[in-house]
Amino acid sequence: xxxxxxxxxxxxxxxxxxxxxVFTALLTTTLMIMVGSIVRVTGHGLGCPDWPxxxxxxxxxxxxxxxxxxxxxxFIGLIVALQFVLILLVVWRYHRNSGxxxxxxxxxxxxxxxxxxxxxxxxxxxxxxxxxxxxxxxALMLLGLVGVLFVAVAYSMTWRPDFLRMExxxxxxxxxxxxxxxxxxxxxxxxxxxxxxxxxxxxxxxYCASIIAVGRYMTVISVSVSLIIALLYFVNVSISTISSxxxxxxxxxxxxFVTFTLVTxxxxxxxxxxxxRSGASxxxxxxxxxxxxxxxxxELVNIHLIHRYLALVVGAMLLLVSxxxxxxxxxxxxxxxxxxxLVLLVVQVVLGAANILLRIPxxxxxxxxxxxxxxxxxLAMLWAILAIRQTDTLxx
Numbered sequence: 001x002x003x004x005x006x007x008x009x010x011x012x013x014x015x016x017x018x019x020x021x022v023f024t025a026l027l028t029t030t031l032m033i034m035v036g037s038i039v040r041v042t043g044h045g046l047g048c049p050d051w052p053x054x055x056x057x058x059x060x061x062x063x064x065x066x067x068x069x070x071x072x073x074x075f076i077g078l079i080v081a082l083q084f085v086l087i088l089l090v091v092w093r094y095h096r097n098s099g100x101x102x103x104x105x106x107x108x109x110x111x112x113x114x115x116x117x118x119x120x121x122x123x124x125x126x127x128x129x130x131x132x133x134x135x136x137x138x139a140l141m142l143l144g145l146v147g148v149l150f151v152a153v154a155y156s157m158t159w160r161p162d163f164l165r166m167e168x169x170x171x172x173x174x175x176x177x178x179x180x181x182x183x184x185x186x187x188x189x190x191x192x193x194x195x196x197x198x199x200x201x202x203x204x205x206x207y208c209a210s211i212i213a214v215g216r217y218m219t220v221i222s223v224s225v226s227l228i229i230a231l232l233y234f235v236n237v238s239i240s241t242i243s244s245x246x247x248x249x250x251x252x253x254x255x256x257f258v259t260f261t262l263v264t265x266x267x268x269x270x271x272x273x274x275x276x277r278s279g280a281s282x283x284x285x286x287x288x289x290x291x292x293x294x295x296x297x298x299e300l301v302n303i304h305l306i307h308r309y310l311a312l313v314v315g316a317m318l319l320l321v322s323x324x325x326x327x328x329x330x331x332x333x334x335x336x337x338x339x340x341x342l343v344l345l346v347v348q349v350v351l352g353a354a355n356i357l358l359r360i361p362x363x364x365x366x367x368x369x370x371x372x373x374x375x376x377x378x379l380a381m382l383w384a385i386l387a388i389r390q391t392d393t394l395x396x
Contacts, residue, residue, distance in 0.1 A: 014086060015094045019159035022150045023235070025083040029143050030377070032076045034370045036139065041362045044069040045127040051120040077119070084109050087149075100388055101156055104149035111142040129277035136273040136369075140266065143373055144380040151384040154239050170339060176229050177343045180222040184350045187215035188357050219354075220363050226347055227371055234340035234378045238385060240333060248389040249329050255386045261317045262379050268314045269372050271307045276365075280304040287356040311352065318345050318375075321382075337382055344375040 014021060039045055047070030048054035054074075060067035088105050095101040115138050122131040153159070194208050249255075275281055283300035284290035288308075293301050318341060325338030348371045354364040 011090050011093050015090050018087070018090055019150070019153050019157055021083060021087060021090075022146070022153050025080065025087060026143075026146045026150050026377070028076060028080050028083060029146050030370070030373060032073065032080050033139050033143060033373050034366060035073045035076055037366045037369045039070050039073050040132070041365045042069060046123065047071070048074070048123065051123040074119075077116070081112060081116070084112050095156065098152070098156055100152040100384070101149065104145050104152060108142060108145040108149060111138060111145060114138055115142055133270075133273050133277045137270050140269055140373060140376055143377050144266075147377040147380040148384040150235075151238055151381050152388065155388060159239060170336075173229050173233055173339055173343055176222070176226040177346060180219070180226045180347060181350055183215065183219045183222050184354060187212070187219045188354060190215060191358055216361075216363065220367070223347060223351065223367050223371070226343060227367075227374060230340040230343045231374055231378070234337065234381070237333065237336040237340070238381050248334050248385055249332065250389055252390065254324060255390055257317075258321060258379070258383050258386055261314070261321055262383050264310070264314050264317065265376055265379055268307070268310050269376060271310055272368075272372065275304055275307045278303055281355065281360050284308070284356065287353045315345060315349065318379075321379075334385070337378075340378060341375070341382075344371060344378065347371050348375060
């Protein structure tokens with residue numbers, strides 16, 4: 001009896017902090033995808049050759065770095081699983097009558113179970129490309145559902161914490177983006193000119209490698225900072241729209257276009273993952289054009305170009321969404337969504353170019369997937385806000 005009371009008290013206390021729990025679940029799910037990408041690009045997918053244990057034990061051998069890298073992904077997945085189960089229990093007890101809160105929490109747990117199953121199968125079958133591709137697609141769907149759930153919970157509980165306030169931070173977002181783009185372009189130029197692609201002699205040969213390495217680290221840091229600022233900015237705006245009933249557009253045409261853009265963006269991310277899994281990442285060696293290609297890899301070139309063409313279409317659609325938010329709905333609070341979407345889109349294009357021009361270095365591959373996942377999540381959150389406004393399911 002006492003244990004039951006303690007459990008109910010835990011759920012009650014958790015319910016008061018449910019938005020915080022969902023927000024942290026959004027962060028840890030994003031981290032899980034990023035670490036999963038690190039595991040893949042570093043070649044440690046079989047660091048733990050068995051599943052669910054690692055070398056037959058709960059904790060990997062202390063001296064096995066490869067096992068610990070892979071195990072870190074599993075450990076973060078465990079944290080995500082615990083968060084999702086707790087969220088579902090709280091939602092079932094206190095919010096199950098709200099469809100926009102209940103269904104995303106239920107579906108997130110269903111997709112999580114599928115994700116765990118896929119992860120196990122992927123290791124047991126010794127990481128074949130097909131299961132890895134499905135594993136990535138399911139993870140992105142899981143992340144999108146958490147974003148939708150966060151919006152629904154924040155709206156229903158009118159949550160607006162002080163630590164997420166980003167009013168007046170547009171210049172910070174702008175300058176972070178400019179610095180990121182400039183550093184990336186300089187790094188790409190120097191690496192291609194004096195790196196391993198050309199025979200040009202570096203005028204300061206003693207320090208050339210160090211300068212290129214510093215440029216790489218600064219680019220990684222600037223991209224990461226821009227990503228964090230854009231996400232905080234986006235989350236803050238999604239919460240702040242609660243304060244105004246006129247903060248969200250009601251036109252069905254715009255809602256349908258965002259829905260269509262969300263679907264095509266998901267297909268784009270799937271195609272990018274397929275390019276990686278199929279070995280077509282460097283089928284085209286130049287950017288923005290493909291460059292000279294061999295007839296022997298025509299199929300790989302076609303796979304690569306499909307991703308590029310789809311990226312062009314989705315990029316145009318995201319630009320239109322950003323334009324609509326920033327200019328057409330300039331009198332509404334939601335206009336600030338456009339800034340973050342635009343920043344993430346620019347950074348994603350730069351990372352895509354870096355993948356090709358720098359011959360898919362590990363850092364740009366990880367960040368390319370991470371920023372793509374963030375872009376997908378932000379658009380899913382925007383869709384949720386518009387959907388809630390369309391149905392008036394939650395109180396504004």
